Amino acid sequence: MSDKVHPVPEGWAKRAYIDKARYEADYRRSVEDPEGYWGEIGKRVDWIKPFSKVKNTSFAPGNVSIRWYEDGTLNVSANCIDRHLATRGDQTAILWEGDDPADSRAITYRELHEQVCRFANALKARGVKKGDRVTIYLPMIPEAAYAMLACARIGAIHSIVFGGFSPDSLAGRIEGCESRCLITADEGLRGGRKVPLKANADAAIEKAGGVDTVFVVTRTGADVPMVEGRDVRYEDAIAAASPECEPEEMNAEDPLFILYTSGSTGKPKGVLHTTGGYLVFASFTHQLIFDYHDGDVYWCTADVGWVTGHSYIVYGPLANGATTLMFEGVPNYPSTSRFWEVVDKHKVNIFYTAPTAIRALMGGGEGPVKKTSRESLRLLGSVGEPINPEAWEWYYRVVGDSRCPIVDTWWQTETGGILITPLPGATDLKPGSATKPFFGIRPELVDAEGKPLEGAAEGNLVIADSWPGQMRTVYGDHKRFEETYFSTYPNKYFTGDGCRRDADGYYWITGRVDDVINVSGHRMGTAEVESSLVAHEKVSEAAVVGYPHDVKGQGIYAYVTLMAGVEGTEDLKKELVAWVRKDIGPIASPDLIQFAPGLPKTRSGKIMRRILRKIAEDEFAALGDTSTLADPGVVDDLIEHRQNRR
Numbered sequence: 351m352s353d354k355v356h357p358v359p360e361g362w363a364k365r366a367y368i369d370k371a372r373y374e375a376d377y378r379r380s381v382e383d384p385e386g387y388w389g390e391i392g393k394r395v396d397w398i399k400p401f402s403k404v405k406n407t408s409f410a411p412g413n414v415s416i417r418w419y420e421d422g423t424l425n426v427s428a429n430c431i432d433r434h435l436a437t438r439g440d441q442t443a444i445l446w447e448g449d450d451p452a453d454s455r456a457i458t459y460r461e462l463h464e465q466v467c468r469f470a471n472a473l474k475a476r477g478v479k480k481g482d483r484v485t486i487y488l489p490m491i492p493e494a495a496y497a498m499l500a501c502a503r504i505g506a507i508h509s510i511v512f513g514g515f516s517p518d519s520l521a522g523r524i525e526g527c528e529s530r531c532l533i534t535a536d537e538g539l540r541g542g543r544k545v546p547l548k549a550n551a552d553a554a555i556e557k558a559g560g561v562d563t564v565f566v567v568t569r570t571g572a573d574v575p576m577v578e579g580r581d582v583r584y585e586d587a588i589a590a591a592s593p594e595c596e597p598e599e600m601n602a603e604d605p606l607f608i609l610y611t612s613g614s615t616g617k618p619k620g621v622l623h624t625t626g627g628y629l630v631f632a633s634f635t636h637q638l639i640f641d642y643h644d645g646d647v648y649w650c651t652a653d654v655g656w657v658t659g660h661s662y663i664v665y666g667p668l669a670n671g672a673t674t675l676m677f678e679g680v681p682n683y684p685s686t687s688r689f690w691e692v693v694d695k696h697k698v699n700i701f702y703t704a705p706t707a708i709r710a711l712m713g714g715g716e717g718p719v720k721k722t723s724r725e726s727l728r729l730l731g732s733v734g735e736p737i738n739p740e741a742w743e744w745y746y747r748v749v750g751d752s753r754c755p756i757v758d759t760w761w762q763t764e765t766g767g768i769l770i771t772p773l774p775g776a777t778d779l780k781p782g783s784a785t786k787p788f789f790g791i792r793p794e795l796v797d798a799e800g801k802p803l804e805g806a807a808e809g810n811l812v813i814a815d816s817w818p819g820q821m822r823t824v825y826g827d828h829k830r831f832e833e834t835y836f837s838t839y840p841n842k843y844f845t846g847d848g849c850r851r852d853a854d855g856y857y858w859i860t861g862r863v864d865d866v867i868n869v870s871g872h873r874m875g876t877a878e879v880e881s882s883l884v885a886h887e888k889v890s891e892a893a894v895v896g897y898p899h900d901v902k903g904q905g906i907y908a909y910v911t912l913m914a915g916v917e918g919t920e921d922l923k924k925e926l927v928a929w930v931r932k933d934i935g936p937i938a939s940p941d942l943i944q945f946a947p948g949l950p951k952t953r954s955g956k957i958m959r960r961i962l963r964k965i966a967e968d969e970f971a972a973l974g975d976t977s978t979l980a981d982p983g984v985v986d987d988l989i990e991h992r993q994n995r996r
């Protein structure tokens with residue numbers, strides 16, 4: 351891994367909320383006295399009835415229970431909207447950029463209030479009440495945020511399903527939480543192409559059953575069939591509704607939303623987040639990690655269908671009174687300069703995206719970036735996968751003009767918010783490392799038997815104590831919650847990720863524990879071999895898995911996507927093997943390399959190694975659930991050109 355250090359840039363320590371000394375002092379306090387620390391931080395949101403208890407959590411086997419601020423009451427939508435009206439009613443809350451660059455809109459806090467109240471009343475008019483589950487299947491349009499906040503306002507629990515998911519995936523998620531109400535649009539629009547959302551929703555409802563109300567937002571104006579008595583035009587419903595809606599008083603531990611994990615590793619789980627602790631944690635992390643100050647324009651490119659969109663497009667930023675940009679489109683439409691054109695158009699100061707986007711843009715070279723100004727940018731962020739040092743440096747140098755710190759934020763759907771991350775005014779950066787724990791977070795590394803590892807070490811990443819944003823249960827299946835996260839290492843939350851800690855106490859996520867390969871007795875994270883391959887000038891992306899090997903136990907099988915225009919020859923394979931051998935050592939040199947024009951990815955852009963493992967094992971008959979793949983077609987090509995035929 352890269353050993354380069356980028357010190358905190360001059361000026362940052364002064365302007366940022368947190369500098370080095372403050373980080374050390376507050377971190378110590380936050381883990382030594384979580385009660386006192388989170389008691390103070392909890393006051394950052396508006397409570398209807400203030401809490402008197404702060405933390406009541408147990409990771410004990412058979413008795414896992416997580417409660418924060420349990421006797422307080424509040425409403426999330428009031429915190430995200432109403433409390434800003436007096437001071438910033440006319441400030442832009444949501445800056446919406448459509449798929450078509452000619453299409454954009456600014457929504458003020460006052461307008462947001464009216465829209466959310468109207469929709470909340472429209473939901474009520476259809477009999478939706480506190481505790482009911484509402485499935486949201488929308489494109490990235492402002493109505494997605496209105497829908498979330500309207501649910502929160504009346505105490506309904508939303509479950510967002512990414513607009514790219516198939517009718518089957520949607521049906522499974524509707525059934526999973528027994529939603530009676532679905533919110534969708536006629537069609538979505540991404541990269542100039544239409545997505546038949548209403549048609550998908552109809553197919554899903556037919557399969558799942560139980561849905562008695564469907565709100566249909568008009569996005570493209572397509573002529574979609576409406577089912578009498580069930581389907582309601584969103585525009586008609588809000589026109590008929592009152593613009594005032596009293597927020598429901600919610601207990602801190604009442605559910606806010608269910609979100610099914612992305613499914614990189616198997617059957618999606620309905621992750622449940624609650625009201626008080628989640629909001630405190632999302633808003634606090636958003637403010638400090640992105641160093642958000644009043645007036646900043648903040649852009650997270652995620653979709654609201656992922657947890658990143660929940661915590662860092664909607665709830666965190668709006669609770670902080672921020673201007674949050676919401677983007678309907680894709681990075682390469684109409685051209686591969688789109689991200690940077692949007693940055694210039696809206697004078698974006700803080701930009702948060704995923705390594706998969708950075709690697710894809712890297713493949714297109716510096717030109718499309720450098721022709722834009724990007725001078726408004728101050729801070730960059732990354733989330734979703736380990737960012738290879740090569741991609742990190744490109745992001746830093748080409749996108750940020752070597753001026754903007756990068757916060758590489760490690761977290762999960764389950765964690766509700768960011769747990770391991772740099773703070774831009776406090777943390778010297780090491781490309782490829784998520785660096786240090788956030789306040790209140792106690793990461794530990796354990797070996798396979800659960801023995802804690804001290805100092806510089808590599809092992810399984812666990813978290814020793816709870817934090818307010820932690821998921822509370824798997825919806826309807828507390829047993830699965832305990833088994834999945836608390837049974838492998840008793841009394842610890844098991845993240846499922848492998849991790850290395852260096853001598854400076856920096857954390858380096860090495861990939862999922864399931865992805866660790868064992869070659870002749872040497873354990874290796876796949877991320878390390880992938881980073882080495884990606885560092886080669888002809889490689890744009892790589893995915894590495896293990897496969898059974900007679901001599902070594904496991905062999906290394908590398909799927910490699912080449913830069914545009916590069917031909918995949920046998921000579922190039924030899925060159926790549928020699929490259930990795932020189933870079934990491936003979937133990938890491940790939941046994942088999944397959945050139946792959948595309949890799950199987952989830953809709954959020956993560957490589958699905960589960961499928962790659964099967965193909966590498968020559969066991970492609972049983973690939974398992976592929977319904978969450980972005981492009982199932984790539985799998986056929988991979989099978990056809992597989993390198994291990996037994």
Ligand code: ATP
Pocket residue numbers: 611612613614615616617618619656657732733734735736737758759760761762763764784845846847859861862956
């Ligand atoms: P599933 O749990 O259904 O298999 P998933 O794990 O992909 O899906 P998410 O919760 O969206 O669903 O992703 C969390 C995972 O993403 C982490 O456990 C980690 O493996 C990876 N990850 C997220 N951010 C980072 C980061 N900054 N560095 C390294 N890995 C990251």
Ligand code: MG
Pocket residue numbers: 611762846
């Ligand atoms: Mg996961």
